[in-house]
Amino acid sequence: MAGWALLPLRAFLGGTFVFAGLQKLANPGFFDASNPTSIRSQLASAARVSPIHGLIAHLQHVAVPLGVAISLGELAIGAATLVGLWSRAAAVGGMLLSFSLFLTVSFHASPYYTGSDIVFVFAWTPLLVAGTGGVLSLDALSRDIARARAGAAPATTVPVSFEVVQKVCGAYDAGRCRAMRGAPCEPAPCPYLERGSATKPALPPGDIDRRTFTLQGVFAGALAGVALVGAALAAGVGRLAGNSSRSTGPVNGPSTLPPAAQSTTTATSATATTSGATPTTSKPVARPAGTKIGAASVVPVGGAATFQDPKSGDPAAVVQPEAGTFVAFDTVCPHQGCVVEYSTQVQRFVCPCHGSQFNGRTGAVLNGPAPTGLGRISVKKGPDGQLYVT
Numbered sequence: 149m150a151g152w153a154l155l156p157l158r159a160f161l162g163g164t165f166v167f168a169g170l171q172k173l174a175n176p177g178f179f180d181a182s183n184p185t186s187i188r189s190q191l192a193s194a195a196r197v198s199p200i201h202g203l204i205a206h207l208q209h210v211a212v213p214l215g216v217a218i219s220l221g222e223l224a225i226g227a228a229t230l231v232g233l234w235s236r237a238a239a240v241g242g243m244l245l246s247f248s249l250f251l252t253v254s255f256h257a258s259p260y261y262t263g264s265d266i267v268f269v270f271a272w273t274p275l276l277v278a279g280t281g282g283v284l285s286l287d288a289l290s291r292d293i294a295r296a297r298a299g300a301a302p303a304t305t306v307p308v309s310f311e312v313v314q315k316v317c318g319a320y321d322a323g324r325c326r327a328m329r330g331a332p333c334e335p336a337p338c339p340y341l342e343r344g345s346a347t348k349p350a351l352p353p354g355d356i357d358r359r360t361f362t363l364q365g366v367f368a369g370a371l372a373g374v375a376l377v378g379a380a381l382a383a384g385v386g387r388l389a390g391n392s393s394r395s396t397g398p399v400n401g402p403s404t405l406p407p408a409a410q411s412t413t414t415a416t417s418a419t420a421t422t423s424g425a426t427p428t429t430s431k432p433v434a435r436p437a438g439t440k441i442g443a444a445s446v447v448p449v450g451g452a453a454t455f456q457d458p459k460s461g462d463p464a465a466v467v468q469p470e471a472g473t474f475v476a477f478d479t480v481c482p483h484q485g486c487v488v489e490y491s492t493q494v495q496r497f498v499c500p501c502h503g504s505q506f507n508g509r510t511g512a513v514l515n516g517p518a519p520t521g522l523g524r525i526s527v528k529k530g531p532d533g534q535l536y537v538t
């Protein structure tokens with residue numbers, strides 16, 4: 149009964165992992181470092197907020213191979229779960245993968261139960277404990293074939309009510325046989341309890357296990373072949389269709405306002421000099437009071453450049469939606485603290501962790517799950533061509 153009871157959960161977990169693996173492989177943006185939803189962007193965000201940020205910072209150097217490994221791992225775990233092959237090992241893999249996603253992208257979900265990864269971790273537990281229960285399972289089929297080839301009876305468990313067993317095997321009441329009425333009270337060998345044990349020759353220890361494992365290996369090879377064909381098809385179709393997750397396009401590129409250029413000014417005027425050796429005083433130039441963050445020319449029109457907010461220390465970005473207009477935002481996502489990135493294609497900020505999107509001009513949230521928009525930072529361009537956080 150446990151096997152049948154777990155079938156819906158098994159179908160859901162297996163189907164979800166297969167879908168997640170194929171979806172990643174079919175999405176070129178997942179492997180494109182310039183895409184805000186890429187594995188690199190997700191790792192960069194997680195490196196800031198995850199409790200294992202030190203490890204994740206190193207993994208950014210191998211983002212693409214890691215992305216391929218995660219996709220194929222999800223596909224393998226999902227497929228093995230669906231067909232019930234090495235089901236407990238698949239459950240361990242599913243738990244580990246879900247737990248690592250919990251540590252990287254949903255650790256700061258609040259309340260904690262709103263993050264799906266922790267739920268997935270525990271959803272794998274029944275399959276780890278009970279396996280497939282022999283229901284619709286290649287594990288069970290492998291064992292049955294192995295037993296048949298070894299001349300052993302099938303290992304199938306057939307439920308028989310205790311009443312039936314009593315009728316056939318005898319039941320005793322106060323020392324007197326009552327269920328086998330009329331029959332001698334010497335208990336005959338019970339066809340249920342004694343079956344096979346006295347007649348079958350003992351098999352060499354481990355023989356059936358070895359045969360089962362070999363068959364499981366053959367099934368696993370066939371399943372891996374099917375999964376790889378599916379993966380190749382998904383990758384090919386995704387690239388032919390130009391598919392890109394959430395169609396957010398590339399980010400603004402590496403434009404960054406250098407932190408070294410930042411300086412605080414409280415004066416509201418400065419003196420320009422001529423190019424001659426002797427400075428000559430000329431018209432004072434008004435500067436905004438605040439902290440200089442870098443040259444406005446670094447920010448492309450229709451694009452963005454990143455900087456560090458001198459007040460909060462948070463990562464931030466300044467956007468130039470049209471020539472001469474500058475708006476800046478704290479790029480820490482209000483959902484769970486990942487760092488959002490600007491997409492020039494849709495002119496929005498996109499969160500790599502759970503896909504929230506924000507208006508590139510106002511910072512307002514356009515797609516959740518982020519509950520609020522991005523924090524606004526006041527910036528002004530000075531007459532010296534520099535941008536100031538005021």
Ligand code: FES
Nearest residue numbers: 481483484499502
């Ligand atoms: S952290 Fe979840 S959407 Fe940004």
